[in-house]
Amino acid sequence: MLISVRFHGRGGQGAVTASKLLAEVANSMGYYSQSMPFFGAERRGAPVISFTRISDEPIYEMSQVYHPNIVVVLDPLIMKVVDVFAGVKEGGTIVANTTKTPDEFVFSQRYLNIIAVDATGIAIKNDLLVAGLPVVNTPMLGALLRAQIPLEIEVLEGIVGKKFGEEGEKNVKAIREAYDLATVKLVRGSGKRKYPRKKKIKVEFPISTPSEGVAGKTKLWRDFRPKIDYEKCNNCLNCWLHCPESAIRLNEHVEIDYDYCKGCLVCTTVCPKKAITFEREVFADV
């Protein structure tokens, strides 16, 4: 069982708090839950989204909710700005703060449960105002619990009562009122939902493999050709250690790999026996 809920509201209505409260209720009833807000430019009145997931198993999904079972619309007018039905699963639930009846909703799914409640009216009636604005999150949660969701209203009331202190009592009353007043109805939609066809994109993780000569045979960079005088060489390996190009190979004795030597001549300066000399490089074949 995985229930994912999306909250639509406007900054200041308490959508984020509502999503957190819902997660907390689920958690205290022994379910796994998570809650996260989607942050845009935060200001009062701006459209706000928040998400909650509830499951009886650990939740590893950490993304936004794109296909919710339940959508809670805290603001009656936000439907004109945001497509609140987007991605809602067939037979899902819309909990709307509205004065309309469930039958007046138009959507492209075949069937949706519509829970309509006048949460703004309930908030005003119960004096749930912050800076003059009705805060509808708690009554909306009360209405939400009428949906097919295994959470109990008593637990919500307990948590809200404890959490909000003096305001708790008013909120609990509003929750109960919304729970009782909400109208639930299975509504038929147009069913003309468009499913965008998924493009198949082949994704390959770019992994390079180690190989010699990523820049080709770098001998062509060479102006000077170092040369080891093996009579003087005592195989001290200083040239091998200091070669910036790894172009000195260790076989029986040190050998310069003339395919890759760039001719920087570091080897000539580090040789304690002065056994490496250099001459002008002239390529016969280039």
Next chain:
Amino acid sequence: MKISEMEREEYVLPGNTSCHGCPSTVALRTVLKALEGNAVLVIPACCTSVYMGPFPNSAINVPVFNTAFASAAATASGIKASLEWQGKDTEVVVWAGDGGTYDIGLQALSGAAERGDDILFICYNNEMYSNTGIQRSGATPYGAWTTTTWKGKREHKKDVSELMLAHGIPYVATASVGYLRDLYEKVKRARKIRGFRYLEILAPCPPGWRFPMDKTIQMGKLAVESGMWILFESIEGKLRFTGVSKSIAEGRRKMKDLEEYLLSQGRFSHLTEEEIGEIRRYVIKKWEKLARLVEGEIDAAVAKFYV
């Protein structure tokens, strides 16, 4: 450590796109040899991410993760956490230039050091942004010419190795491309220590510093011999000088004159007497500061260091 006892396998493959006499390849070779290839490299934007070659080939024979400038240490923390979870004892090495350490990568570096993540952060410091065509960085010393400091930089460099000492991490060391055996041993020692380790390698860059390409190793030696670059190692908070710097600090060896180091590089060729005096004062101050940190073992009198 004898050279003949060193790891023979090559981890930086020939035919890469590094410049002639590149100090980064030679240092990286040595570091990976010391780690015996048991390493994951995390490389922010720097010369190494270029000379390792374009997709689908890589000139580095260990796994490499190329990451953004600012996030090298943070990326390494994540990779280490994953390797620990898989039960693998692979060293996660950040191989960053001084831009990715001193300037842009500093916050991630400091964060990882503070968390004590088990990674080895290596800064190969060529004291400028060479890859983008020689711009000044926080590591560029006073007086040095770059394309953004035409008349010589007016500020002294900041010292991130001292900053890392202040973080109280278990291992901080400096090395120079001039002393590869010393570098090899330091990496070996760092490998045995758990926790955040910081190693800084002076990498004299022939095109950037304006000196002949065959003098890379000599320049790395000269920087130490003239006192401009100080080799030290701090294990569990116990600081000591190493190599030539130790001989200088103990008075067994006289420092070479700073002018010999400065004037052999094109980037310092315009310096006036006054400016050289300013660099000299800075160097002496740094020696005194470090000598005070190395308690008891040596005498911090200034006169002993200088010719």
